[in-house]
Amino acid sequence: MAQAAPKSHSQKDFPLDVSFLDTEASLALENYVKWTNDQGLGGIESCLSKLKAADPTFAMGHAIANGLVLIGTGSSVRLDKELDVAVKTMVEISKTQPLTHREQLHVSAVETFAKGNFPKACELWEQILRDHPTDMLALKFSHDAYFYLGYQEQMRDSVARVYPFWTPDIPLSSYVKGIYSFGLMETNLYDRAEKLAKEALSINPTDAWSVHTIAHIHEMKAEVQEGLEFMQHSEAHWKDSDMLACHNYWHWALYLIEKGEYEAALTIYDDHILPSLQASGAMLDVVDSCSMLYRLQMEGVSVGQRWQDVLSVTRKHSRDHVLLFNDAHFLMASLGAGDAQTTQELLTTLRDASESPGENCQHLLARDVGLPLCQALVEAQDGSPDRVVELLLPIRYRLVQIGGSNAQRDVFNQLLIHAALNCSSGLHKHVARSLLMQAPGPSHVLPSARDVLPSPAPTH
Structure with a gap:
């Protein structure tokens, strides 16, 4: 395995179980966990570019870079030849190095996910978590893959099994609270989910994912006014979380649709959701845009030429x-x-x-x-x-x-x-x-x- 770069301040802030990642990989992972392209952390794309340039033979660097592209679901090895080559290169590099069993599992999981076998990829990430419960990369990748599969109980229990190991002294542990709370919410354990999400926000009010979980809870309980007030009061904390802000505005707009305030919902769409879609092209922004316009259309609301703007991306x-x-x-x-x-x-x-x-x-x-x-x-x-x-x-x-x-x-x-x-x-x-x-x-x-x-x- 290639020698990892000396630890920076950011890498020292990571749990011991991800210390095999070099500095740029750690920064990319931190952005992923926080749902932001934080330029103070280098931004995900910048970190990955630097990572590849610094050591093209770093197998775990390839695993995290390819994994992040694949988990975004905006590209696949079936149609994207560059991505297909990148995944094959990762596998070849892994065969030329004396990787640990854990590193081999990471490479295999990403390769398996690339083939579209999400359940098997989750099994491999779970193997990592059994021995390394604070491996954030395995935790987040499996969490997202379970989400794509509709495996709600697995999404919850995967985090529940490792949650006791994430003690408060481990950096990013508050974000694990937010990840766990989402699985609890999706399995209708609303009180426990809200408690954990609020704990996470008391530690870090800018945790946009925990904000998002509470938005879900109000939505599922049809607490429309409470949801609106929560989003309004918390907006300043999450509006700059560029990878998730659009989705949080989508939740805000859902409350307005449910109140019949369609013009207000369209204003949120025009001011926040469409601009985010056009800037990022991210799949979450795509589905938010489509879902919102479709819901409005079902209510008999004219959305004008807005579908044309979305179609140019989709x-x-x-x-x-x-x-x-x-x-x-x-x-x-x-x-x-x-x-x-x-x-x-x-x-x-x-x-x-x-x-x-x-x-x-x-x-x-x-x-x-x-x-x-x-x-x-x-x-x-x-x-x-x-x-x-x-x-x-x-x-x-x-x-x-x-x-x-x-x-x-x-x-x-x-x-x-x-x-x-x-x-x-x-x-x-x-x-x-x-x-x-x-x-x-x-x-x-x-x-x-x-x-x-x-x-x-x-x-x-």
Whole structure:
């Protein structure tokens, strides 16, 4: 293994278990944990560029650099030849060096993730965490991969197992509180999640991820006014966290949509969400933009030419098929912008991927879940609500498998409810009533079924 650079002040602040990383790799990891391209820390891209230039044979440098690109889900080895070469180079370099078992696992996990086998990659990261519970790289990569898989309990328990080892004297330990709180929230343990997130914020008020968890909690509990007040009061602390600020503004806008304050929501979109999308092109900003415009559209709000701005970013990703969750949002953009060619390209290539999935977990899921979901979006655009219900109702309990949070996937719950309300079939209207009565989380802020549907006829 190449000799690591002498420790800087920043690297000394890291847990002992990541001391095998050199300075630039440590700085990149710190940016990743904090969800910011902190220029005081060099910014992720700058750190990775310096890392590669300083020692092209540093295997762990390649693992973190490739892992960060892959975990962003904006590129894949299937279509990005440069990334494909980078991953193969990482593997070749690892074979020429006497790496520790832990380092070998890191390389293998990134290679496996690149193939689309997210569950196996998580198994490898978990092996690292069993022996090195304060390995932040393994913790964060596995956490994000579980999120993409919709493995909510695993996302929570992976952090729960290592949480006792992250004592307050270990730098970044407060951020582990925030990571753990998110898994608790996604498994409906709202009180415990809020307690941990507030503990994290009491230590570091600029922890945008913990802010984001509390925003989720208010959303899932339909505490709209409380959520608005929290976002307003905390904005100064998280608005400069450039990798997550857009998403926090998205949460803010959701509260406004739920209050029916559509113009205020569009103002947040125009002032914060779209500019972030255009500046970063990051997948989180992409799905936030698509999801927000789609929700507004379902409420009958005209979004003007805004879909065209989004499509200019999403069009180039229509053949990626890294995540089905992303695909569904790209499709919203091409449908909203009226781009039939891009819509067809996305559907055709996704169908092709589903027919030769290999070990790619997303392509394996595409036939039974991804393609019906995408077709439902097409049918909704074509004004066929009965067909939307026929497609979505059988898979509604499987949608968690496409990943994303409960709040993010709620756009598909809302699509099903809106379609059922507009069906010509009496049977589907009864479906609408049952969906509205049982809707979990944010969907229950939709109008009550008693307000929008006639009562069922009495039985005798």
